[in-house]
Amino acid sequence: MITLEHVSKVFTSGGQTVRAVDDVSLEVGAGELVVLIGPSGSGKTTTMRMINRLETPTGGRIIVDGRDVLTLDVVELRRRLGYVIQQGGLFPHFTVADNVAVVPRLLGWPRRKRRERAEELLALVGLPPERFADRFPRQLSGGQQQRVGVARALAADPPIILMDEPFGAVDPITRKQLQRELRRIQATVRKTIVFVTHDIAEAFLLGDRIVLMSEGRVVQDGTPADLLRHPADPFVTAFIGEDRGMRALHYTSLAELAAPAGEDAPSDGLALPGTMTVLEATRELGLRGATAGDGIWVTGDAGERIGHLPFHRLAAVLGETLAPEQSGPDPSASPEGEPSDGLPA
């Protein structure tokens, strides 16, 4: 749906050149939610803004729906791409409802339909329309404004949505709620979404794929599980941070750990589906209490046994991933790009 081929962007201002995006290639499939994450200044916003042509690439090509964006009518392109802008960017002289309905208005929807759509979306993002629809943006908190921004991007039901830190100014509780809401929307309507965030937890929660950027380049592009299990380099490890083990368990399925049952494997024991994650399996074991046998039988889609996972192996996996690593000096700069504190080992 969206393809970036060797895209670069060099800004030149006052004799200085900034390589904001450096040879980025990226593919976002239809219905996929791809998260761009990386330290401040790593080129996430610039990458996103080249997709709806708010910036023009200085190199490479961007293809949306099979067509080079530079050959498309820019106004039409933008109306097909929902856009949540990083700093909110609401129109201060429009009411909240008018802000939400701005693209429908540009598309010539009748007034009543616009109003209905705005109210529907305000309710969706947790702003009761009877209280918020007729206010002006300056009468809203930062987080509320951001939610209006999200509603605005959804208004004309665009197939593709670009979201630049849409929940950045929202409190953690509302944020969780909005993330859940986005997942719910995503599960039902399947938009193609490019989502920029600083928050690694958000990235893992929402992303079908995570693209980690640093200094204008893609450091790693993969599923959450890929990033956890095969970090491309120490920067990725450092960026993912301390919860990596916990997260990894969340993405590791029993099927991946089960080995073909040996001769000595007992025939009895608890059977669990191979799609279950290690975390879910441990919870399940806790709930069942004592079980027969010395491991878990892992079953396939049809309930057939596809392998056996002895308890000692499960314990070893938990131990390896959760126990603090034998860590030497910090392998790289921290995610924020600050130097490590340089204490002697």
Add this chain to the structure above:
Amino acid sequence: MDYLREHPDRVWELTRQHVELVAVTMFFAILIGVPLGIVITRLRWLEGPVIGTTGALYTVPSLALFAMMIPYTGLGRRTVVIALTLYSLLAIIRNTVAGIDGLPAATLDAARGMGMTGTQRLVMVELPLALPVIMAGVRLSVVAAIGIATIAALMGVGGLGRLIFDGISRLDSDRIIAGALAASVLALGADWSLALLGDLLRKDTRASRGWR
């Protein structure tokens, strides 16, 4: 004060002429100045020449400007309206440019990002948001034009300047005071009512000020 009391009709008539002159002037000044300001925000290279020229014009003493124009446009209303319009352009152009330049980048980004055309951006976002600053320029121009228009009485176009110049030639300070006073009151009144109008036109603050 006596003159005012004895000839209210005359003062009123001259005030009316004065207002009409300034109103016609402002009509042209806005008609030319605002579009020129908008064009400058799109074609930046025009800023230097346009602001430079209107700025230079602004420094020419009004009497001299009238005199210079007489050979071309004659002695009368046409000359006065053209000269006053030229004086008014500077503040209007400059404030139009400043008003549009001062809009938050995020708002303009949003306007582009939502897929507004250039015209839609201008009409739906830029002009409404720049309006308070443009109005400030108009107020400045109106007050200046009311003052300069008194001198225009020398060109035979009437207005409150007539009282002042009549007073000077007849050594009648009463008339001078009446004319000056009326012109000042007019300027203050215009300034105040334009400020009020500007507030009414501001949409983003209406609700928070308890309007609606």
